[in-house]
Amino acid sequence: xxxxxxxQNKSHGGxxxxxxxxSQETKTEMTFSVFVPPHADGTKxxxxxxxxxxxxxxxxxxEKGEFRAACAELGLVFVAxxxxxxxxxxxxxxxxxxxxxxxxxxxxxxxxxxFAKNYRMWSYVTEELPSVVAANFPVDPRRQSVMGHSxxxxxxxxxxxxxxxxxxxxxxxxxxxxxxxxxxxxxALGGYLGADKAAWRKHDAVALIExxxxxxxxxxxxxxxxxxxxxxxxxxLLKAACEKANIPLLxxxxxxxxxxxxxxxxxxxxxxxxxxxxLGR
Amino acid sequence: xxxxxxxQNKSHGGxxxxxxxxSQETKTEMTFSVFVPPHADGTKxxxxxxxxxxxxxxxxxxEKGEFRAACAELGLVFVAxxxxxxxxxxxxxxxxxxxxxxxxxxxxxxxxxxFAKNYRMWSYVTEELPSVVAANFPVDPRRQSVMGHSxxxxxxxxxxxxxxxxxxxxxxxxxxxxxxxxxxxxxALGGYLGADKAAWRKHDAVALIExxxxxxxxxxxxxxxxxxxxxxxxxxLLKAACEKANIPLLxxxxxxxxxxxxxxxxxxxxxxxxxxxxLGR
Numbered sequence: 255x256x257x258x259x260x261x262q263n264k265s266h267g268g269x270x271x272x273x274x275x276x277s278q279e280t281k282t283e284m285t286f287s288v289f290v291p292p293h294a295d296g297t298k299x300x301x302x303x304x305x306x307x308x309x310x311x312x313x314x315x316x317e318k319g320e321f322r323a324a325c326a327e328l329g330l331v332f333v334a335x336x337x338x339x340x341x342x343x344x345x346x347x348x349x350x351x352x353x354x355x356x357x358x359x360x361x362x363x364x365x366x367x368x369f370a371k372n373y374r375m376w377s378y379v380t381e382e383l384p385s386v387v388a389a390n391f392p393v394d395p396r397r398q399s400v401m402g403h404s405x406x407x408x409x410x411x412x413x414x415x416x417x418x419x420x421x422x423x424x425x426x427x428x429x430x431x432x433x434x435x436x437x438x439x440x441x442a443l444g445g446y447l448g449a450d451k452a453a454w455r456k457h458d459a460v461a462l463i464e465x466x467x468x469x470x471x472x473x474x475x476x477x478x479x480x481x482x483x484x485x486x487x488x489x490x491l492l493k494a495a496c497e498k499a500n501i502p503l504l505x506x507x508x509x510x511x512x513x514x515x516x517x518x519x520x521x522x523x524x525x526x527x528x529x530x531x532x533l534g535r
Numbered sequence: 536x537x538x539x540x541x542x543q544n545k546s547h548g549g550x551x552x553x554x555x556x557x558s559q560e561t562k563t564e565m566t567f568s569v570f571v572p573p574h575a576d577g578t579k580x581x582x583x584x585x586x587x588x589x590x591x592x593x594x595x596x597x598e599k600g601e602f603r604a605a606c607a608e609l610g611l612v613f614v615a616x617x618x619x620x621x622x623x624x625x626x627x628x629x630x631x632x633x634x635x636x637x638x639x640x641x642x643x644x645x646x647x648x649x650f651a652k653n654y655r656m657w658s659y660v661t662e663e664l665p666s667v668v669a670a671n672f673p674v675d676p677r678r679q680s681v682m683g684h685s686x687x688x689x690x691x692x693x694x695x696x697x698x699x700x701x702x703x704x705x706x707x708x709x710x711x712x713x714x715x716x717x718x719x720x721x722x723a724l725g726g727y728l729g730a731d732k733a734a735w736r737k738h739d740a741v742a743l744i745e746x747x748x749x750x751x752x753x754x755x756x757x758x759x760x761x762x763x764x765x766x767x768x769x770x771x772l773l774k775a776a777c778e779k780a781n782i783p784l785l786x787x788x789x790x791x792x793x794x795x796x797x798x799x800x801x802x803x804x805x806x807x808x809x810x811x812x813x814l815g816r
Contacts, residue, residue: 264760264792264797265792265797265800266801317599320604322800516551517546520547520548520603
């Protein structure tokens, strides 16, 4: 498997890279970013996965996320995948909808046509890309964690709940916690997985918890000025599910903050410290 | 004078805003950004001016500069102007040249046609915009400082050298220190100010120092992997001029860093602490 280096820039003592490879899962070229902090030769570092939100690529968090200073201090590798397959022949024109198709893979393996061939973001972010990263970067696969924003917060929660032994920590900014119950999620899960809502439960954090999935604890930040809070995010549903399941959830409503990277960047270092503490740093 | 709010987002406890106003100097609408850190009502804060480089608008540093955490900690307002006038009828198509015209105002008041009417960035950043900012934000005009990158590093150095009592500190990332002696500067100063190089000396940091301008001290960071270091930036010329003039210059060559915001963001907090110490924070 060949990795193409798109760019590498020294930053905060480490290297911020952008890379491209031919994905077997999505049948497309996929681009992702990796920050490797300063480290001694031969050491293997914990790795934090960051799953992005609707319309994003790896670039949004890479440019605006303000994660490098904290990752350098804490010795964490930071990986940001894309949010969908892209390229000639991939269905899902973003000019038709920002919340379905390109830039909106929702971290599922689609079963519905015409999406099933390329939209395999679940397998891509949980299996293929971790293998690519482990083979090419100084990471310790036994020490992984996952965070995300909005649609990517949904991704982070579901990835962690279904793989609690693989991801030692999980957190989210402004996550979609119950996609089966909100418009963004109904559209995406219906479009990728079909009308049978039973198939949606494996991709719905609240439903997963109701069905018995467990993690050691969760950190979630939302802004109380987030325009999507009430209709799409609904953190109170996660709170209720975690209380019932005895999952310790630190849910913080941050006063005056919205859905943007101005919010994410404010609490990024906080989240990375939470992850580092659970990754043995 | 009316200020239009383009956007405001809470970030790092303060407010990151983008604003627009009709400039009397440039005869165009001008857009700029201001970060106001958390502060007690009624207090007036020191203000750091950030002058951007070729091709940039206010947005590059606002999104990628990683200045807000440090500004919030240190209690500094951070203002980022645009790099040129823009809009219908403004000459200087950037499709013809990235280093002259739109996005490349070089912080001079042009005397040559067709640029003299709009390209008045010197007066804009040293007179008009400071008045606009003082009238609309909680700043203390007696405590200002200036920094910049590349072309904006040139701007910061010349602004500080010609107004040492107004700007209490000056620093630069990857500055053009002697525009009269390098291709970018020769093109820009020739195009805006004409062929007579005597008129260029007021816009050349090294020439200003040779001609007697003084500041209390300077901080300059350059990356030793900067592709423009040898031909365009030439920090050794500033070093020689400062040594001869007994201006304390802290010039740091940062190993492995390039010309990008990945470099700037790495040392931004350092620079802000340098400014804060000289602004009475």
